[in-house]
Amino acid sequence: KNQVEQSPQSLIILEGKNCTLQCNYTVSPFSNLRWYKQDTGRGPVSLTIMTFSENTKSNGRYTATLDADTKQSSLHITASQLSDSASYICVVSEGSASKIIFGSGTRLSIRP
Amino acid sequence: DTGVSQDPRHKITKRGQNVTFRCDPISEHNRLYWYRQTLGQGPEFLTYFQNEAQLEKSRLLSDRFSAERPKGSFSTLEIQRTEQGDSAMYLCASSLGGLAGGQETQYFGPGTRLLVL
Numbered sequence: 001k002n003q004v005e006q007s008p009q010s011l012i013i014l015e016g017k018n019c020t021l022q023c024n025y026t027v028s029p030f031s032n033l034r035w036y037k038q039d040t041g042r043g044p045v046s047l048t049i050m051t052f053s054e055n056t057k058s059n060g061r062y063t064a065t066l067d068a069d070t071k072q073s074s075l076h077i078t079a080s081q082l083s084d085s086a087s088y089i090c091v092v093s094e095g096s097a098s099k100i101i102f103g104s105g106t107r108l109s110i111r112p
Numbered sequence: 113d114t115g116v117s118q119d120p121r122h123k124i125t126k127r128g129q130n131v132t133f134r135c136d137p138i139s140e141h142n143r144l145y146w147y148r149q150t151l152g153q154g155p156e157f158l159t160y161f162q163n164e165a166q167l168e169k170s171r172l173l174s175d176r177f178s179a180e181r182p183k184g185s186f187s188t189l190e191i192q193r194t195e196q197g198d199s200a201m202y203l204c205a206s207s208l209g210g211l212a213g214g215q216e217t218q219y220f221g222p223g224t225r226l227l228v229l
Binding site for chain 1: 154205222
């Protein structure tokens, strides 16, 4: 069964600190992997997208990595800010890329 | 604002009533998706349209649920005889399908939060 597992489920860090969120997937055939940020009560917003041949992608303070061999991805947030408090969802596209599978998300809280 | 919009943003209804949600996608996007999201979980796929054709429906979409996209632009999701288990956030997303290299990006609306009492 195609699945996307994220860890940790939730994370609290102090403002200014770095953190890394993990995503493991078993989706096959793999098309691409995205990280989304979802603020409370809002729709998800795409942060990064990586295809099979890419192993790192940055978007400002967000850096995503992908290891297609081990089927793992991470999202690293540098110098966290209060506005980074949100759920971060790993999403893997299967096959034609129109079918996507969401992880449950990591709820990140940044404390001042 | 040229993003995806959804209406209403919130809906409270009594069990057994029918509800209808509307989604207006980004204008040039040919694909439109509906998802359901419960608290603490990622969105779950319900159905998607390419232009006006409904190409896929999840097994989550019981016969009480119906979605339409009559002119290939806006879409509606109707839930008949609502049940308490239908309480969730209903998200709509749109994308420009057919791009090479799997670069299709889905842009999400703000969602409609449904509470069934």
